[in-house]
Amino acid sequence: MADRKPIESWLTDMDGVxxxxxxxxxxxxxxxxxxxxxxxxxxxxxNNSIYTPRDLHAxxxxxxxxxxxxxxxxxxxxxxxxxxxxxxxxxxxxxxxAGLTTALHDIGYVLTDHEPDYVVLGETRTYSFEAMTKxxxxxxxxxxxxxxxxxxxxxxxxxxxxxxxxxxxxITKATGKHPYFAGKPNxxxxxxxxxxxxxxxxxxAMIGDRMDTDVLAGMEAGMRTFLVLxxxxxxxxxxxxxYRPSQVVDSIADLVDLV
Numbered sequence: 001m002a003d004r005k006p007i008e009s010w011l012t013d014m015d016g017v018x019x020x021x022x023x024x025x026x027x028x029x030x031x032x033x034x035x036x037x038x039x040x041x042x043x044x045x046x047n048n049s050i051y052t053p054r055d056l057h058a059x060x061x062x063x064x065x066x067x068x069x070x071x072x073x074x075x076x077x078x079x080x081x082x083x084x085x086x087x088x089x090x091x092x093x094x095x096x097x098a099g100l101t102t103a104l105h106d107i108g109y110v111l112t113d114h115e116p117d118y119v120v121l122g123e124t125r126t127y128s129f130e131a132m133t134k135x136x137x138x139x140x141x142x143x144x145x146x147x148x149x150x151x152x153x154x155x156x157x158x159x160x161x162x163x164x165x166x167x168x169x170x171i172t173k174a175t176g177k178h179p180y181f182a183g184k185p186n187x188x189x190x191x192x193x194x195x196x197x198x199x200x201x202x203x204x205a206m207i208g209d210r211m212d213t214d215v216l217a218g219m220e221a222g223m224r225t226f227l228v229l230x231x232x233x234x235x236x237x238x239x240x241x242x243y244r245p246s247q248v249v250d251s252i253a254d255l256v257d258l259v
Contacts, residue, residue, distance in 0.1 A: 007224060007258060009199035010035060010042040011073075011190065014056075016209030016231020017252055018044065024063050025230050027253025032065055034259040041197040042071055047149040047183045047213065049076035049122035049164070050097045073193045075148040075183030076100040076122060080107045081192045082182045083146070087117055092146075093138050095131050095167075096122025100148060113138065121171065121179065122148040123164050132167065136174045145171070149183030151213075184213040190221035205246075207255065209233060215245045228252055 012018065018028040035042045044067050046056070053072035060067045076096070080103035083090060091110040094101055100122035101111060119135045139145050145168075152165035168179050183189050194204060201222035208214020209231020218225040227245040229235055230252070238248060249255060 004224065005203050007203060007205045008040065009194070009197050009204040010040060010207065010259070011193055011204065011218070011223070012042070012044055012207040012252070013209060013214045013231075014044050014046045014060075015048075017207055017228050018065060019060070019063060020230060022063065024065055025252055027251055027256060029064055030256050031252050031259065032067060034256050036066070038259055040259055041199050043073040043193050043197060044071060045073050045184070045189070045193065047075045047151055048154070049074055049079070049100045049148040049183075050124065051099045052102050053077070055099070073189075073196065074099055074103075075189060076103040078189040078192050079120065079122070079146060079148045079182040080104050080109075082188060083107065083109065083118065083120075090117040092116050092118040092120045093135065093143065094120045094122070095124060095127070095135060096120065096148070097124050099123075115141075116143050118146050119143045119171075120146045120148070121164055121168055123154065125161075127162070127167055132171060135171055139171065139175045139177050145175070145177045145179040147179035147181045147183075150181045150185075151183075185216040185220070187217050187221040190217050190223065194221070194223075207252065211238065211241045211243075211245070215241075216243065219243055219245075226255060228254075 053069045056072050057069045076099040084107040089108045091112050093113045093116040147168045150165040151163045153160040154163040205224040206218025207226045211233045215225045225245040227248045
Protein backbone atom coordinates (compact mmCIF):
# COMPACT_ATOMS: atom_id res chain seq x y z
CA MET A 1 0.00 0.00 0.00
CA ALA A 2 2.78 2.45 0.94
CA ASP A 3 4.45 2.06 -2.46
CA ARG A 4 1.29 2.75 -4.46
CA LYS A 5 0.53 6.09 -6.04
CA PRO A 6 -2.13 8.33 -4.50
CA ILE A 7 -5.71 7.53 -5.46
CA GLU A 8 -6.97 9.87 -8.17
CA SER A 9 -10.28 8.23 -9.15
CA TRP A 10 -12.94 6.46 -7.11
CA LEU A 11 -15.53 3.81 -7.93
CA THR A 12 -18.02 2.95 -5.21
CA ASP A 13 -20.89 0.54 -4.90
CA MET A 14 -24.22 2.06 -3.88
CA ASP A 15 -26.26 -0.34 -1.74
CA GLY A 16 -24.44 -1.22 1.46
CA VAL A 17 -21.83 1.49 0.95
CA UNK A 18 -23.70 4.76 0.43
CA UNK A 19 -27.23 3.72 1.36
CA UNK A 20 -28.97 0.93 3.25
CA UNK A 21 -32.69 0.19 2.79
CA UNK A 22 -33.33 3.68 1.44
CA UNK A 23 -31.38 5.53 4.13
CA UNK A 24 -27.94 7.16 3.64
CA UNK A 25 -25.13 5.54 5.60
CA UNK A 26 -23.42 8.06 7.91
CA UNK A 27 -20.49 9.61 6.08
CA UNK A 28 -21.89 9.02 2.58
CA UNK A 29 -22.92 12.64 2.12
CA UNK A 30 -19.50 13.88 3.29
CA UNK A 31 -17.72 11.45 0.95
CA UNK A 32 -19.73 12.49 -2.13
CA UNK A 33 -19.37 16.18 -1.21
CA UNK A 34 -15.59 15.81 -0.86
CA UNK A 35 -15.34 14.08 -4.25
CA UNK A 36 -17.25 16.88 -5.92
CA UNK A 37 -15.35 19.66 -4.13
CA UNK A 38 -11.95 18.22 -5.05
CA UNK A 39 -12.98 17.43 -8.62
CA UNK A 40 -11.92 13.79 -8.27
CA UNK A 41 -13.34 11.58 -11.05
CA UNK A 42 -15.81 9.12 -9.56
CA UNK A 43 -18.62 6.71 -10.39
CA UNK A 44 -21.37 5.25 -8.22
CA UNK A 45 -21.98 1.66 -9.35
CA UNK A 46 -24.90 -0.70 -9.03
CA ASN A 47 -25.57 -4.18 -10.38
CA ASN A 48 -29.28 -3.40 -10.35
CA SER A 49 -30.44 -2.86 -13.92
CA ILE A 50 -34.01 -1.74 -13.17
CA TYR A 51 -33.40 2.00 -12.98
CA THR A 52 -31.91 4.51 -15.39
CA PRO A 53 -29.16 6.83 -14.13
CA ARG A 54 -31.75 9.63 -14.10
CA ASP A 55 -34.03 7.54 -11.86
CA LEU A 56 -31.15 6.77 -9.49
CA HIS A 57 -30.03 10.41 -9.44
CA ALA A 58 -33.53 11.40 -8.29
CA UNK A 59 -33.70 8.62 -5.69
CA UNK A 60 -30.32 9.54 -4.23
CA UNK A 61 -31.20 13.24 -4.21
CA UNK A 62 -34.33 12.50 -2.15
CA UNK A 63 -32.01 10.83 0.36
CA UNK A 64 -29.75 13.89 0.49
CA UNK A 65 -26.99 12.55 -1.77
CA UNK A 66 -26.20 14.73 -4.78
CA UNK A 67 -24.74 12.40 -7.43
CA UNK A 68 -24.80 13.77 -11.01
CA UNK A 69 -26.40 11.54 -13.64
CA UNK A 70 -23.10 11.17 -15.50
CA UNK A 71 -21.48 9.78 -12.34
CA UNK A 72 -23.82 6.77 -12.14
CA UNK A 73 -22.80 3.49 -13.81
CA UNK A 74 -25.17 0.52 -13.85
CA UNK A 75 -24.90 -3.07 -15.03
CA UNK A 76 -27.43 -2.13 -17.74
CA UNK A 77 -25.07 0.55 -19.09
CA UNK A 78 -22.12 -1.86 -18.90
CA UNK A 79 -24.17 -4.46 -20.78
CA UNK A 80 -25.13 -1.95 -23.46
CA UNK A 81 -21.50 -0.87 -23.84
CA UNK A 82 -20.46 -4.50 -24.22
CA UNK A 83 -23.10 -5.18 -26.88
CA UNK A 84 -22.25 -2.01 -28.78
CA UNK A 85 -18.60 -3.09 -28.88
CA UNK A 86 -19.46 -6.65 -29.87
CA UNK A 87 -22.24 -6.13 -32.41
CA UNK A 88 -23.13 -2.49 -33.19
CA UNK A 89 -26.74 -1.77 -34.19
CA UNK A 90 -27.85 -5.27 -33.30
CA UNK A 91 -31.13 -6.60 -31.96
CA UNK A 92 -32.21 -8.12 -28.67
CA UNK A 93 -35.12 -9.73 -26.91
CA UNK A 94 -35.09 -8.13 -23.46
CA UNK A 95 -36.45 -9.28 -20.14
CA UNK A 96 -36.01 -6.27 -17.91
CA UNK A 97 -37.19 -2.79 -17.09
CA ALA A 98 -36.53 0.82 -18.11
CA GLY A 99 -32.90 0.89 -16.99
CA LEU A 100 -32.03 -1.87 -19.44
CA THR A 101 -34.37 -1.08 -22.33
CA THR A 102 -33.35 2.59 -22.29
CA ALA A 103 -29.66 1.70 -22.29
CA LEU A 104 -30.13 -0.56 -25.32
CA HIS A 105 -32.29 1.97 -27.16
CA ASP A 106 -29.60 4.59 -26.58
CA ILE A 107 -26.98 2.51 -28.44
CA GLY A 108 -29.32 1.98 -31.39
CA TYR A 109 -30.45 -1.57 -30.63
CA VAL A 110 -33.75 -2.86 -31.96
CA LEU A 111 -35.78 -4.65 -29.29
CA THR A 112 -37.60 -7.55 -30.90
CA ASP A 113 -38.65 -11.16 -30.46
CA HIS A 114 -38.08 -11.93 -34.17
CA GLU A 115 -34.71 -13.62 -34.66
CA PRO A 116 -32.81 -11.34 -32.26
CA ASP A 117 -29.02 -11.42 -32.05
CA TYR A 118 -29.24 -11.65 -28.27
CA VAL A 119 -31.54 -12.53 -25.42
CA VAL A 120 -30.69 -10.02 -22.68
CA LEU A 121 -31.85 -10.83 -19.17
CA GLY A 122 -31.96 -8.11 -16.52
CA GLU A 123 -33.65 -7.33 -13.24
CA THR A 124 -37.43 -6.99 -13.07
CA ARG A 125 -40.11 -7.33 -10.43
CA THR A 126 -42.44 -9.03 -12.93
CA TYR A 127 -40.66 -12.09 -14.34
CA SER A 128 -43.27 -13.96 -16.38
CA PHE A 129 -43.39 -17.60 -17.41
CA GLU A 130 -44.34 -16.49 -20.93
CA ALA A 131 -41.27 -14.23 -21.26
CA MET A 132 -38.94 -16.92 -19.93
CA THR A 133 -40.44 -19.50 -22.30
CA LYS A 134 -39.88 -17.13 -25.23
CA UNK A 135 -36.29 -16.54 -24.09
CA UNK A 136 -35.65 -20.30 -23.96
CA UNK A 137 -37.00 -20.82 -27.48
CA UNK A 138 -35.04 -17.89 -28.93
CA UNK A 139 -31.80 -19.13 -27.35
CA UNK A 140 -32.47 -22.63 -28.66
CA UNK A 141 -32.91 -21.06 -32.09
CA UNK A 142 -29.51 -19.38 -31.96
CA UNK A 143 -29.81 -16.13 -30.00
CA UNK A 144 -26.81 -15.46 -27.75
CA UNK A 145 -27.55 -15.32 -24.02
CA UNK A 146 -26.50 -12.22 -22.04
CA UNK A 147 -27.22 -11.33 -18.41
CA UNK A 148 -26.75 -7.95 -16.76
CA UNK A 149 -25.47 -9.47 -13.51
CA UNK A 150 -25.22 -12.81 -11.73
CA UNK A 151 -26.84 -11.76 -8.42
CA UNK A 152 -29.16 -14.60 -7.40
CA UNK A 153 -31.22 -12.56 -4.94
CA UNK A 154 -32.05 -8.92 -4.44
CA UNK A 155 -33.22 -7.00 -1.37
CA UNK A 156 -36.73 -5.86 -0.56
CA UNK A 157 -38.56 -4.67 2.54
CA UNK A 158 -40.20 -8.11 2.83
CA UNK A 159 -36.97 -10.07 2.35
CA UNK A 160 -34.85 -11.47 -0.50
CA UNK A 161 -36.28 -11.64 -4.03
CA UNK A 162 -35.18 -13.89 -6.92
CA UNK A 163 -32.87 -11.84 -9.11
CA UNK A 164 -31.18 -12.10 -12.50
CA UNK A 165 -28.81 -14.93 -11.58
CA UNK A 166 -31.61 -17.15 -10.32
CA UNK A 167 -33.74 -16.65 -13.43
CA UNK A 168 -30.67 -17.13 -15.63
CA UNK A 169 -30.11 -20.50 -13.95
CA UNK A 170 -33.64 -21.56 -14.92
CA ILE A 171 -33.06 -20.57 -18.56
CA THR A 172 -29.67 -22.29 -18.56
CA LYS A 173 -31.25 -25.48 -17.26
CA ALA A 174 -33.80 -25.35 -20.08
CA THR A 175 -31.33 -24.53 -22.87
CA GLY A 176 -27.95 -25.83 -21.78
CA LYS A 177 -26.57 -22.35 -22.56
CA HIS A 178 -24.83 -20.22 -19.94
CA PRO A 179 -25.13 -16.44 -20.13
CA TYR A 180 -22.28 -13.95 -20.30
CA PHE A 181 -22.75 -11.56 -17.38
CA ALA A 182 -21.51 -8.00 -17.92
CA GLY A 183 -21.97 -6.78 -14.34
CA LYS A 184 -19.92 -7.40 -11.20
CA PRO A 185 -17.89 -9.46 -10.47
CA ASN A 186 -16.92 -9.26 -14.13
CA UNK A 187 -14.04 -6.75 -14.18
CA UNK A 188 -15.43 -5.60 -17.51
CA UNK A 189 -17.84 -3.37 -15.59
CA UNK A 190 -14.92 -1.78 -13.76
CA UNK A 191 -12.82 -1.32 -16.88
CA UNK A 192 -15.62 0.24 -18.89
CA UNK A 193 -16.29 2.50 -15.93
CA UNK A 194 -12.65 3.54 -15.77
CA UNK A 195 -12.68 4.20 -19.51
CA UNK A 196 -15.72 6.39 -19.02
CA UNK A 197 -13.74 8.43 -16.49
CA UNK A 198 -10.55 8.41 -18.54
CA UNK A 199 -8.89 6.89 -15.47
CA UNK A 200 -6.14 4.32 -14.97
CA UNK A 201 -6.57 1.35 -12.64
CA UNK A 202 -3.18 1.96 -11.00
CA UNK A 203 -4.45 5.18 -9.42
CA UNK A 204 -8.08 4.15 -8.89
CA ALA A 205 -9.93 2.53 -6.02
CA MET A 206 -13.10 0.45 -5.67
CA ILE A 207 -15.23 0.60 -2.51
CA GLY A 208 -17.71 -2.17 -1.85
CA ASP A 209 -19.55 -4.14 0.80
CA ARG A 210 -19.24 -7.58 -0.83
CA MET A 211 -16.11 -9.65 -1.17
CA ASP A 212 -17.55 -11.86 -3.93
CA THR A 213 -18.54 -9.01 -6.27
CA ASP A 214 -17.13 -5.57 -5.43
CA VAL A 215 -13.73 -6.56 -4.07
CA LEU A 216 -13.24 -9.37 -6.59
CA ALA A 217 -14.10 -7.16 -9.58
CA GLY A 218 -11.96 -4.28 -8.33
CA MET A 219 -9.01 -6.55 -7.65
CA GLU A 220 -9.22 -8.24 -11.06
CA ALA A 221 -9.40 -4.82 -12.72
CA GLY A 222 -6.14 -3.88 -11.02
CA MET A 223 -7.54 -1.33 -8.59
CA ARG A 224 -7.01 -0.75 -4.90
CA THR A 225 -9.99 -2.18 -3.01
CA PHE A 226 -11.73 -1.09 0.18
CA LEU A 227 -14.28 -3.30 1.96
CA VAL A 228 -16.77 -1.47 4.17
CA LEU A 229 -18.58 -3.39 6.91
CA UNK A 230 -21.96 -1.71 6.47
CA UNK A 231 -23.31 -4.22 3.97
CA UNK A 232 -23.32 -7.94 3.25
CA UNK A 233 -19.79 -9.12 4.09
CA UNK A 234 -18.95 -9.13 7.80
CA UNK A 235 -15.50 -8.79 9.32
CA UNK A 236 -15.56 -12.47 10.32
CA UNK A 237 -16.17 -13.55 6.70
CA UNK A 238 -13.19 -11.85 5.05
CA UNK A 239 -10.85 -14.76 5.80
CA UNK A 240 -13.24 -17.19 4.12
CA UNK A 241 -12.08 -15.90 0.71
CA UNK A 242 -8.80 -16.76 -1.04
CA TYR A 243 -8.17 -13.06 -1.76
CA ARG A 244 -8.22 -9.94 0.38
CA PRO A 245 -9.18 -6.30 -0.07
CA SER A 246 -6.42 -3.74 0.15
CA GLN A 247 -8.05 -2.47 3.33
CA VAL A 248 -11.07 -3.17 5.52
CA VAL A 249 -12.81 -0.17 7.12
CA ASP A 250 -15.91 0.21 9.25
CA SER A 251 -17.75 2.50 6.84
CA ILE A 252 -17.50 5.06 4.05
CA ALA A 253 -16.94 7.71 6.74
CA ASP A 254 -13.43 6.28 7.25
CA LEU A 255 -12.47 7.08 3.65
CA VAL A 256 -13.44 10.76 3.46
CA ASP A 257 -9.94 11.91 4.42
CA LEU A 258 -8.39 9.84 1.62
CA VAL A 259 -10.16 11.86 -1.07
